[in-house]
Amino acid sequence: MTETMEDILHPGEGGASDPEFPHAPDGWSRESAMGLLGEESLTASDDLWDTVRALQEYFAKNEDHINVRELHDALDEKFHHKGGIKFLYKLLPGGPVAQGCKISGLEPPPGSIDTSFGSVQ
Numbered sequence: 733m734t735e736t737m738e739d740i741l742h743p744g745e746g747g748a749s750d751p752e753f754p755h756a757p758d759g760w761s762r763e764s765a766m767g768l769l770g771e772e773s774l775t776a777s778d779d780l781w782d783t784v785r786a787l788q789e790y791f792a793k794n795e796d797h798i799n800v801r802e803l804h805d806a807l808d809e810k811f812h813h814k815g816g817i818k819f820l821y822k823l824l825p826g827g828p829v830a831q832g833c834k835i836s837g838l839e840p841p842p843g844s845i846d847t848s849f850g851s852v853q
Contacts, residue, residue, distance in 0.1 A: 753785060755792035760837030768835050772826065779814070779823055780835075786810050787829075787836040798841040803829055 750762055765784065769776055790806055791798065807828055808816040820828035824835075833840040 752781075753788060755785070755788040757788070757791075757837045760788075764837070765835050772831060772835070774824070774835075777823075779819075783807075783811075783820060783823060783828065783832055784836045787832050787838060791836075791838050800829060800841050800843045803841065803844075807832075 749756060753760070753762070766776060769780075774780065786807060787803075790803055794802075804817065807820055811817075811819055815822075817828065820832075824831040826834075827844065829844040830840050833844070
C-alpha cells in the first residue's frame with residue numbers, strides 16, 4: 733500500500749477531511765457544524781460556509797498569533813464586496829468571530845467573548 737505524504741504526516745485520519753474545507757481543525761465536520769447551526773437557530777448558506785472557510789484559513793495561517801482586531805479586520809476586508817462586518821453580523825448575529833469560531837470548530841480568541849456584557853448580577 734502506497735502512502736502519501738499526507739498519510740505519513742497525519743496518520744489515522746484516513747483522508748476523512750472535507751476537501752471543501754482544507755483548513756478545518758481535527759474532528760470538525762460539516763455535519764457537526766449543521767448541529768451547531770440548529771442550536772444557534774441559524775441556517776446553512778453559501779455565505780455561511782464561506783465565512784467558516786475564511787475563519788478556518790485565518791486560524792491555520794496565524795496559529796501562533798490570533799489577534800481579535802486583526803481577525804475582525806481580515807473578515808471585514810474579505811467580505812467587503814458584500815457589506816463587510818455589517819453583512820457578517822446579519823449572517824452571525826452572535827458575532828462573526830465568537831459565533832463563527834464556534835461553528836467553525838475553533839477556539840474563540842481571547843477578548844472575542846465578553847461574558848459580563850449585559851450581566852445584571
